[in-house]
Amino acid sequence: MIGILRKHIRKHLLAGLVSIVLSVLTLSLSAAPATAPAWTLKDASGQEVGLSDYQGKPLILHFWASWCPYCKKLQPGLERLDSKYKSDGLEVLGISWWEDEGALPQKVLEDRGYTFKTLVDGDAVANQYGVKGTPTTIFINKEGLVVWMTNGSDPDDPKLEEVVRGMLGD
Numbered sequence: 001m002i003g004i005l006r007k008h009i010r011k012h013l014l015a016g017l018v019s020i021v022l023s024v025l026t027l028s029l030s031a032a033p034a035t036a037p038a039w040t041l042k043d044a045s046g047q048e049v050g051l052s053d054y055q056g057k058p059l060i061l062h063f064w065a066s067w068c069p070y071c072k073k074l075q076p077g078l079e080r081l082d083s084k085y086k087s088d089g090l091e092v093l094g095i096s097w098w099e100d101e102g103a104l105p106q107k108v109l110e111d112r113g114y115t116f117k118t119l120v121d122g123d124a125v126a127n128q129y130g131v132k133g134t135p136t137t138i139f140i141n142k143e144g145l146v147v148w149m150t151n152g153s154d155p156d157d158p159k160l161e162e163v164v165r166g167m168l169g170d
Helices: 002-030 069-088 105-111 123-128 158-168
Strands: 040-043 048-050 059-064 091-096 117-120 136-140 145-150
Touching: 040 117, 059 069, 069 091, 069 158, 091 105, 105 117, 136 158, 145 158
Parallel strands: 059 091, 091 117
Antiparallel strands: 040 048, 059 136, 136 145
């Protein structure tokens, strides 16, 4: 009898958990875009860069770390988007965070052959955006609204370009 009762409880707990997860996913997918929080960080040379520098431009923020293999996997796709849509106003910007002591993220990108800039010591900004892990890539439209956030690492994911084209009005 106790075994049957435990099985029944587990079944209903699992069903309830699935229901809660689906509800949360539905809410997050249907929620209106939120305004991107403002921030200021420094690049590798110490120059201050802020979200306001990209006002009126579609922007991809790539939260990453130099030690992250999934970030390394995604970066060729971000570089392709940067090259293909830069003339249309798209900006791709890395924000390095959760780094090891002495890391040189801009040098890492350059050594990999990538041209997009990365900012350093981005832990506080990652926190502002609710970033929980690497990579996290956030798409901000011309109006300064976060329109998509992904933790994917597939550089060939068609959704990446689909979102960019939507931000550009194509």
